[in-house]
Amino acid sequence: MSTPTQLPSFWSRLSLAFGTFFKTVGDAEFAARVRDDQVGPVAAPPAPAPVAPPAPAPVAPAPVLLRETTPEAALQLLTLLQREARLIDFAHENLAAYADADIGAAARVVHEGCARVLKDHFTIAPVRSEAEGARVTLEEGFDASSVRLTGNVVGKAPFKGTLSHRGWKALDVRLPQLSREHDASVLAPAEVEL
Amino acid sequence: MSARYAIGIDLGTTHSALSYVDLEASDGENTAHGVLPVPQLTAPGTVEALPLLPSFLYLPHPDELAPGELALPWNTDGETLVAGDMARSRGATTPIRLVSSAKSWLSHPSVDRRAAILPTDAPEEVARISPLEASTRYLAHLRQAWDSAHPEAPFDQQQVTVTIPASFDPGARELTAEAARNAGYTSATLLEEPQAALYSWIQGSNGAWRKQVKAGDIVLVVDVGGGTSDFSLIAILEVDGKLEPHRVAVGDHILLGGDNMDLALAHLVARKLAANGTQLDAWQMRSLTYGCRGAKEHLLADANATTWPIVVPSRGSKLIGGSIRTELTREEVTTFITDGFFPRVEASARPAVRTRAGLTQLGLPYAQDAAVTRHLAAFLARQAGATAELEGFAGRVTPEHSFLHPSAVLFNGGVFKSGILAQRVMDTINDWLYMEGAEPARMLEGADLDLAVARGAAYYSYARRGGGVRIRGGTARSYYVGVESSMPAIPGMEPPIQALCVAPFGMEEGSELELPGQEFGLVVGEPVHFRFFGSTTRRQDRIGEVLDFWGPDELQEQNEIQATLPADGRMPGDVVQVTLHALATEAGTLELAAVARDGQRWKVEFDVRTPS
Numbered sequence: 176m177s178t179p180t181q182l183p184s185f186w187s188r189l190s191l192a193f194g195t196f197f198k199t200v201g202d203a204e205f206a207a208r209v210r211d212d213q214v215g216p217v218a219a220p221p222a223p224a225p226v227a228p229p230a231p232a233p234v235a236p237a238p239v240l241l242r243e244t245t246p247e248a249a250l251q252l253l254t255l256l257q258r259e260a261r262l263i264d265f266a267h268e269n270l271a272a273y274a275d276a277d278i279g280a281a282a283r284v285v286h287e288g289c290a291r292v293l294k295d296h297f298t299i300a301p302v303r304s305e306a307e308g309a310r311v312t313l314e315e316g317f318d319a320s321s322v323r324l325t326g327n328v329v330g331k332a333p334f335k336g337t338l339s340h341r342g343w344k345a346l347d348v349r350l351p352q353l354s355r356e357h358d359a360s361v362l363a364p365a366e367v368e369l
Numbered sequence: 370m371s372a373r374y375a376i377g378i379d380l381g382t383t384h385s386a387l388s389y390v391d392l393e394a395s396d397g398e399n400t401a402h403g404v405l406p407v408p409q410l411t412a413p414g415t416v417e418a419l420p421l422l423p424s425f426l427y428l429p430h431p432d433e434l435a436p437g438e439l440a441l442p443w444n445t446d447g448e449t450l451v452a453g454d455m456a457r458s459r460g461a462t463t464p465i466r467l468v469s470s471a472k473s474w475l476s477h478p479s480v481d482r483r484a485a486i487l488p489t490d491a492p493e494e495v496a497r498i499s500p501l502e503a504s505t506r507y508l509a510h511l512r513q514a515w516d517s518a519h520p521e522a523p524f525d526q527q528q529v530t531v532t533i534p535a536s537f538d539p540g541a542r543e544l545t546a547e548a549a550r551n552a553g554y555t556s557a558t559l560l561e562e563p564q565a566a567l568y569s570w571i572q573g574s575n576g577a578w579r580k581q582v583k584a585g586d587i588v589l590v591v592d593v594g595g596g597t598s599d600f601s602l603i604a605i606l607e608v609d610g611k612l613e614p615h616r617v618a619v620g621d622h623i624l625l626g627g628d629n630m631d632l633a634l635a636h637l638v639a640r641k642l643a644a645n646g647t648q649l650d651a652w653q654m655r656s657l658t659y660g661c662r663g664a665k666e667h668l669l670a671d672a673n674a675t676t677w678p679i680v681v682p683s684r685g686s687k688l689i690g691g692s693i694r695t696e697l698t699r700e701e702v703t704t705f706i707t708d709g710f711f712p713r714v715e716a717s718a719r720p721a722v723r724t725r726a727g728l729t730q731l732g733l734p735y736a737q738d739a740a741v742t743r744h745l746a747a748f749l750a751r752q753a754g755a756t757a758e759l760e761g762f763a764g765r766v767t768p769e770h771s772f773l774h775p776s777a778v779l780f781n782g783g784v785f786k787s788g789i790l791a792q793r794v795m796d797t798i799n800d801w802l803y804m805e806g807a808e809p810a811r812m813l814e815g816a817d818l819d820l821a822v823a824r825g826a827a828y829y830s831y832a833r834r835g836g837g838v839r840i841r842g843g844t845a846r847s848y849y850v851g852v853e854s855s856m857p858a859i860p861g862m863e864p865p866i867q868a869l870c871v872a873p874f875g876m877e878e879g880s881e882l883e884l885p886g887q888e889f890g891l892v893v894g895e896p897v898h899f900r901f902f903g904s905t906t907r908r909q910d911r912i913g914e915v916l917d918f919w920g921p922d923e924l925q926e927q928n929e930i931q932a933t934l935p936a937d938g939r940m941p942g943d944v945v946q947v948t949l950h951a952l953a954t955e956a957g958t959l960e961l962a963a964v965a966r967d968g969q970r971w972k973v974e975f976d977v978r979t980p981s
Contacts (some may be wrong), residue, residue, distance in 0.1 A: 251415075258412070264688040273689050280694035284682045287663075349417075355445075356437035357414025366462075366684075 250359040251350050255296065257363045260288025296349050302342030311338050373522040375834065376529045377565070377826025378511055378557075380504065380545070382472045382596030383628060384421040387511045388823035389527075390831040398576045398837050402827060404820055407514045409453030413438035419454060420820070422510060426468040426503055427456035428488075428495055443513040450498075452510045461655040465491050470596055471503035473624055473733050475548075476534070476541035478928050489732065501548055508552035525555045528834060530826040534599045535561035535619035535845060538903060538927050539959045540975035546958050558833065559957030563590035563601035564616055564840050565825030566781035570816050571838050572828040578838075579612055581813060582777060585761055588614070588813070589775035591745065591794060592822075593782040596626040598741055600748045602773065603840060604756050615759065616842030618752040618773075619905060621925075623744050625736035627784040630706055633739075634661040637705055638679065638695055647693055653681050664697040665706060669787035675699050711742050711793045716750070716772050716801035718743045742797050749773050749801075751906055751922060758908060774802055779813040781821050843875035844953055847907050848961075849916065849924065851900030866900065868916040868924060872951035872959060874908045883964075884949040885913045891963060894941035896933040901975075903927050912951065932963045932973045949973070 256262040265285045270278060293299060302321050305311055313322060315332035321342065324334065353359060375390040387405040394401035406418035413434050428450055429439075439448050451459070460467025468487045475482055477500075485497040498506075508531070515524045531554070533545050542559055549557040567590060571578045582588065584607035592599040600620035606613045635658040639649050649657060660679035667677045676696045683691025720738035738744070749772035756762040756773065778795060785791045791812065799809040817824065832839045849868035871884055891897050902924040910916070916924075934945060947963040950970075954960055961973035 254412075254415075261682055261688050264686045267686070268689045270689075276694075277689050277692075280678075280680050281682075281689040281692050283678060283680045283694075284688065284692060351411060351415045351417040352408075352442075354414040354416070354437050354440040356435065358435075 247353070247359045248350055250362065251353065252292075252296075254359070254362045255292045256289060259292050260285045262289065263362060297345050298347035299343055300346050302344050303338055305338050305341070307338055307341055309338050311336060372526060372528045374519070374527045375827050375830030376515070376524070376527050377823050377828065377830055378508065378529065378531045379562075379565070379820075379823035379826060380472065380507060380531055380533070381424055381594060381822070382470055382626065383424055384595060385424050385507050385511060386421050386820055386823040387515060388820060388827040390827045392831065392834070395831060398572070400572055400828065400831060400837070402572070402824060404823065405511075405515060405518060407453070407511060408442050408517070409510070410439060410441070410451055410455040411453075412455055414440070416441060417454070422453045422507065423457045424469070424471065424507055425453070425456040425460055426471070426498070426506055427451040427459045428466045428468070428491075428498070429459075430466070441513070443517045450506060452506055462652050464488070464651070466495055468498065468503050470733060471500050471507070473596055474500035475504055475544050476537055476622060477733060478538070478540070482544055501544055501551075504545065504548040505551040508549055508554065512553055525553060528830040529554055529557045530560050530830040530833075531557050532560050532562045532565050532822050532826045534597055534622065535563050535601045536597075536599055536622035538622075538975075539848070540928055542958045543975050546956055557956065558830070560826050560829050561601065561616070561619065561845070562594075562822050563592050563599055563619070563781065564603070565822045565829065566590055566592055566816065567603055567614065567779060567825065567840060568828045568832070568838075569821035569825030570779055570813060572824065573815055573817060582612070584612060586776045587756060587773065588777045588779055589749075589798070589810070590779045590781065591785075592780075593741060593784040594626050595628045595783070596624065598623040598625050598736075598744060600745060602752060602755055602775065604759055604762065606759065606761060614838070614840040616840055616845065617759065618755040619845040620744070620748045621905070623736045624733055625739060625741065625744070627782065629735075629739065630710055630784065631658050631662040631665065633709065634665055634697065634702070634705055637701060638697060642693065642695055649681065649693075650684070652684055653693070657681050661697060665702055666787065668697065668699055668702045669706065669789045672789065707789060707793055710739055711790055711797070712740050713793070713797050713800065714740065714742050714746060716746055716804065718746045720744050720747055742794065745794070745798075746772065746801070749775070754906070755908075770805055772801065774805070774807045775810050776808070777811050777813050780816055781818060783818055786818055841877075843877045844872065844959060845874075846903040846905050847874040847910050848872040848951070848959070849902040849904070850930070850949075851902065852915070868902055868919065870910045870912055870914040870916070871949050871961060872953075873910055873912050874904075876951065876953040876959075878953050878957065879955050881950055881952040882912045884951070887913060888946045888948055889963070890944045891932060891934050891947050893934045893939045893943045893945060894936045896931050898929045898931050901927045901930045928975065930961065930973050930975050932971060934963070934971055
């Protein structure tokens with residue numbers, strides 16, 4: 176996470192919100208600071224605090240569940256990239272030992288397979304529809320997570336600049352479902368020909 | 370029973386698919402349709418929903434897979450057989466456990482299609498299954514996929530159509546209907562694939578098809594699928610001011626398809642590699658076949674590309690050193706595919722027929738001539754008179770025409786994603802037409818080549834409810850039983866046989882005909898066999914007509930048919946006088962029944978194994 180703005184991510188904001196909630200309820204002095212610091216909720220009643228995480232409330236156990244599935248999804252993606260594109264084989268090779276023509280031949284396998292995995296399991300679209308090199312204007316309140324400001328970052332929005340990379344965004348992820356007993360850590364089974 | 374959806378199932382040789390029309394959201398020719406993503410195993414323990422279900426079954430060894438790795442959404446305990454994508458990829462490395470081309474086996478007349486014979490080269494310990502059972506599995510998989518995706522609209526309450534090649538004989542049709550029943554399809558209807566392709570085209574045009582064809586047009590449907598080629602002729606008639614398509618002829622069963630082309634190329638490249646001292650194993654051969662398919666598609670889509678590289682990855686983990694790079698050139702693709710499978714031949718060309726060696730291994734009767742255009746020339750020539758009887762077509766066909774002149778062509782099947790191949794077929798047909806002074810035929814645009822059959826089948830389910838356009842035509846063949854003629858026996862000569870027409874051409878669904886004046890004595894408890902013939906060209910023969918002789922091309926002998934009168938209520942050995950009835954069922958099959966004078970009926974079985 177190399178966001179230059181140092182903004183907390185969604186999950187850290189979530190845990191921050193929960194922490195603030197319980198501290199506001201339990202610690203009157205802290206609650207008073209929240210009330211008076213011009214940043215937190217101004218109204219005194221503690222009601223606003225629960226309003227802050229309205230949607231996450233029923234999803235409260237979600238962070239735990241996701242932490243469990245994340246490595247599995249990553250392993251799954253690696254399995255797919257190995258199966259279709261031989262990516263792990265490729266990355267483990269020592270390129271110094273081969274001529275560029277040989278590497279090029281293998282790169283075709285990897286490229287074709289990676290493209291297939293991306294196409295079959297994700298819907299990927301550019302963040303910005305303008306051509307690279309075009310002048311763009313970022314209005315106030317633009318989404319800082321999908322547009323990164325670089326270079327002479329000073330002043331106030333609207334920001335005017337040149338689009339150097341269009342960015343990518345996954346509109347849809349379609350990873351295969353796994354059976355309960357499936358061991359996702361086996362990225363490619365050993366093969367034994369009888 | 371209130372159906373919410375009209376479902377169409379393409380039960381293909383290499384791929385199956387399920388498409389549907391939402392009846393509540395559809396009105397007239399505007400239909401709301403979709404394709405069901407079919408959950409299937411793509412690797413052990415991995416389930417993905419893909420638009421196509423590869424028609425392959427894998428019979429795993431009991432120790433081969435960890436328990437629970439074969440779970441599907443509707444069967445968490447796991448299946449004993451694997452259908453779909455994983456079956457295909459596993460089977461490529463372990464072919465002795467792979468069932469493929471079950472549909473071709475289902476229509477193979479000289480094997481017992483209910484017997485466990487697949488995979489044919491499996492060792493003793495593998496529990497084989499029958500072609501019927503394999504087809505049942507694919508159909509059941511699609512039903513379960515539907516039920517788990519649409520619990521609110523159970524499959525058996527929807528209107529379902531299953532497609533078959535137009536060239537299927539009554540026995541293969543019957544077996545497909547039986548597979549559907551075994552798979553839990555309560556009321557499935559059969560539809561010929563080329564018709565489904567035309568339905569899909571009609572549906573896709575949103576009513577504009579009336580501008581693209583006119584009364585008097587003859588549409589030739591050329592359907593080259595993964596494993597079979599199928600031709601049909603559909604005439605466009607005007608009835609009460611409305612255009613009405615009539616299917617007037619179907620072709621023979623030709624086991625020749627896109628997969629043969631990929632395999633032919635792979636063997637060509639493998640020979641090239643072998644000449645340089647590189648031998649490929651079965652695993653590498655498979656990735657070479659995939660590579661060749663990709664290269665072929667690129668070269669046939671882009672007329673400027675001269676070569677396309679193919680890399681066969683190494684089997685071990687050393688990817689860079691072990692991979693084999695080769696390439697396919699335009700010249701090879703042109704020689705092998707364009708000129709090999711679609712040569713520019715004369716209209717008088719006919720497929721070569723080699724006499725088969727006396728001892729052939731039991732296998733599929735693949736087409737002996739790989740040239741699709743030669744099969745097409747033979748088909749059009751045989752059907753030269755197909756439209757002679759139709760209203761409005763009287764002046765269009767003259768005796769000088771050596772073949773039937775189509776005025777429009779509709780392509781179907783993944784092979785024709787290549788514009789070059791579609792164009793080659795068009796050019797060849799137009800050459801033939803030019804030689805006889807006829808207008809060139811035009812290509813019907815906008816066909817969906819991969820999913821047209823499933824979509825068209827769903828549209829047909831919908832049209833049957835009165836929603837859209839329907840293709841008429843009835844049965845595509847006339848049928849005959851062989852009767853020994855009453856001539857004095859001549860020593861050393863087989864008594865000549867006469868053909869008695871028991872089902873005329875073009876019987877509409879739901880119609881029943883009785884064979885007049887002819888009674889057969891059936892012995893109770895003893896099976897009676899009849900020789901059975903079909904014809905795709907004799908349109909005028911009425912029921913009861915007796916043919917003394919016929920041209921070698923006119924009647925094709927089919928498997929023997931058999932009637933057995935069960936002994937219930939009668940004495941075994943009694944002779945019962947019966948008449949034969951032909952019934953074209955609503956489900957799209959043909960039934961022959963023996964009916965006694967008291968009205969009792971017995972079904973005459975088509976699918977009988979002739980003891981050889």
